[in-house]
Amino acid sequence: xxxxxxxxxxxxxxxxxxxxxxxxxxxxxxxxxxxxxxxxxxxxxxxxxxxxxxxxxxxxxxxxxxxxxxxxxxxxxxxxxxxxxxxxxxxxxxxxxxxxxxxxxxxxxxxxxxxxxxxxxxxxxxxxxxxxxxxxxxxxxxxxxxxxxxxxxxxxxxxxxxxxxxxxxxxxxxxxxxxxxxxxxxxxxxxxxxxxxxxxxxxxxxxxxxxxxxxxxxxxxxxxxxxxxxxxxxxxxxxxxxxxxxxxxxxxxxxxxxxxxxxxxxxxx
Ligand code: ADP
Ligand code: MG
Numbered sequence: 001x002x003x004x005x006x007x008x009x010x011x012x013x014x015x016x017x018x019x020x021x022x023x024x025x026x027x028x029x030x031x032x033x034x035x036x037x038x039x040x041x042x043x044x045x046x047x048x049x050x051x052x053x054x055x056x057x058x059x060x061x062x063x064x065x066x067x068x069x070x071x072x073x074x075x076x077x078x079x080x081x082x083x084x085x086x087x088x089x090x091x092x093x094x095x096x097x098x099x100x101x102x103x104x105x106x107x108x109x110x111x112x113x114x115x116x117x118x119x120x121x122x123x124x125x126x127x128x129x130x131x132x133x134x135x136x137x138x139x140x141x142x143x144x145x146x147x148x149x150x151x152x153x154x155x156x157x158x159x160x161x162x163x164x165x166x167x168x169x170x171x172x173x174x175x176x177x178x179x180x181x182x183x184x185x186x187x188x189x190x191x192x193x194x195x196x197x198x199x200x201x202x203x204x205x206x207x208x209x210x211x212x213x214x215x216x217x218x219x220x221x222x223x224x225x226x227x228x229x230x231x232x233x234x235x236x237x238x239x240x241x242x243x244x245x246x247x248x249x250x251x252x253x254x255x256x257x258x259x260x261x262x263x264x265x266x267x268x269x
Contacts, residue, residue, distance in 0.1 A: 010043070010130035011264060012120060013190055014148035014155045019168050020139035022160040023195030025052040026230060027256075028136040030249070031156075033239035034257035036089040040131035043082065046095035047116070047148055048138040049102075054094035057085045058237035064094040072115045072147070073105055078122045087242065091128070099144070106143040113183050116147040141175045149179040154190035156260075159211060161197040161204040161223075166211060191263070192219045193256060196226040222255040 015028045025048070032042045046053040047068055054064060063083070070076035071093060081093045106112040120133060135148040149155060155176055159165050169192075180187050192215055198204045211219050224230075230249035233240040240249045 010125070010133045011154070012133045012135070012152045014135045014137055014145070014152040015158065016137040016145055016148060016155050016172065017157050017159070017168065018139060018141045018145070018172060019160070022165075023158040023193075023224065024048075024139070025056060025136050026234075027156070027158045027193060027195065027224070027253075028053050028134050029056045029234070030230070030239045030241060030253035031256055031260070032090055032132070032134050033087060033241045034250075034253040035132055035261070036087055037241060037254065038257055038261060039089075040261075041089050041129055043091045043093065043128065043130045043133045045093045045116070045120075045133060045135045045148075047099070047135050047144050048095060049097050049100035050138070051095045051097070051099075052234070053136040054092060054096075056234040056237065056239070057087075057090070057092050059083060059085065059092060059094050061096060064096050067098060068093050068095045068116075069098040069102055071119050073102060073109075077124060078119060079124045082128070086238070091130075103142045103144055106147070112143055113146050113150045113179075117151040117184075120151050141171065146175070146179060146183075149176065149187060150183045152184075152187065154188040156190040157192045158195045158224075159192050159207070161194050161201075161207045161226075163203060163207070165207050166214065189218055190260070193222065193224060194219070195224045197223045198226050220256060220259055222252060222259050224252045224256065225249065227252075 015024050017024055032044050035042050044053055066076055066081040071081045083092050085092050137145045137148050194208055225248050227249035229244040229247035230240045233243035236243050
């Protein structure tokens with residue numbers, strides 16, 4: 001980002017959908033890497049006990065001493081949990097399976113919904129000058145996801161291009177509304193991105209048409225195609241933009257990053 005548009009506070013986006021396997025983690029990793037290509041400084045916060053975003057960014061379990069669990073529940077400073085990745089400009093707060101007990105433990109905490117919010121606003125944050133923080137949410141509308149929504153400025157929803165894709169959205173929208181009413185009145189919906197799109201498949205086209213009819217401008221123009229290079233990249237511990245920079249998947253995530261930046265520039269103007 002140019003210096004003009006670099007603001008002191010990073011834009012925080014929760015990548016959420018309570019359905020599993022819709023492309024949350026894939027979108028988090030690849031959008032993050034595409035934003036870095038656009039000269040943004042990006043932090044990925046892995047908020048899923050499965051730790052797939054951490055693995056996909058090349059951080060082995062043995063190298064995850066301090067994680068989102070410690071950040072949220074043991075008052076460990078942000079500085080101690082932020083790791084470098086192999087990609088310059090892309091940092092990570094990793095997660096391990098430890099986080100699976102966090103939902104219960106958060107219940108007992110008075111500040112249960114605000115822990116991530118507070119953690120991401122530590123003074124130490126200023127030093128990193130992040131432009132974006134992307135939070136990879138678990139496949140649930142539990143307190144971890146609520147923490148992400150309370151911490152975030154906006155929610156980005158990956159929608160898998162398959163039957164029933166839109167069905168879960170009302171529950172997600174309800175949760176967003178509740179968070180707005182209680183803890184984060186300014187929470188926006190950044191947009192809905194269609195993932196695993198197959199242009200030859202009528203069903204994909206149908207889901208796209210339904211989504212655009214129902215959600216209008218909320219749906220990103222960019223559509224992420226189903227692309228085998230995208231699904232191979234995590235096993236090589238890298239984003240698809242590094243694994244196969246000329247793939248259709250890489251091109252799509254590049255377009256998504258540019259569209260996201262365009263939308264945010266026009267909001268700021
Ligand atoms: P979630 O985080 O929502 O559970 P993932 O991002 O892990 O979903 O994606 C689920 C599976 O689909 C993974 O195996 C991933 O590699 C695959 N996948 C995601 N997006 C694509 C795509 N555009 N093309 C091909 N496979 C994809
Ligand atoms: Mg995931």
